Amino acid sequence: MACQSTNEEMTLLDNIEHVTISKSIGYREFNEDYLDSINGATAINGFEDVLKSAKGVKQEIDVTKEKPDYDIMIYYENGDTHLLHLALGSKDQESQFMYMGHEKNVFIVSSEYTNKLRNILDVR
Numbered sequence: 460m461a462c463q464s465t466n467e468e469m470t471l472l473d474n475i476e477h478v479t480i481s482k483s484i485g486y487r488e489f490n491e492d493y494l495d496s497i498n499g500a501t502a503i504n505g506f507e508d509v510l511k512s513a514k515g516v517k518q519e520i521d522v523t524k525e526k527p528d529y530d531i532m533i534y535y536e537n538g539d540t541h542l543l544h545l546a547l548g549s550k551d552q553e554s555q556f557m558y559m560g561h562e563k564n565v566f567i568v569s570s571e572y573t574n575k576l577r578n579i580l581d582v583r
Contacts, residue, residue: 467515513566
C-alpha cells in the first residue's frame with residue numbers, strides 16, 4: 460500500500476451540530492441504519508479535535524476488497540453535511556477517515572486520537 464503525504468487537513472464546514480454513526484456496508488455506499496448519535500457538547504468537541512488532528516495522505520485502497528468499519532454523517536449548524544468512512548484502528552493504532560467518494564484521499568489519525576475516538580464511540 461503506497462502512501463504519500465499531502466499535508467492536507469480535514470475541512471469542517473461550520474460548527475458541528477450532531478454526528479450519526481452506522482456500521483459500514485462498504486466504500487462508496489452509506490448505511491443509514493444508525494447505531495448511535497453524538498449530540499453532547501463534550502463529545503462533539505472531542506470529535507472535532509480528532510478530525511482537526513487528521514493528516515491527509517494519498518493512498519490506494521482496494522474498495523472492492525476492503526471495507527471501512529463505520530459510516531459517519533456530520534451535520535453542521537449551517538445545514539451542511541459531510542459523509543465520511545472510518546477505518547477505526549485498534550487501541551494504540553492509527554485510524555483512517557475518508558470523505559465518501561474520495562477514498563484515495565485518506566486522513567490519518569494518530570494512535571492517541573484513535574484512543575480518544577474509541578472512547579467517544581464507546582468502542583472497547
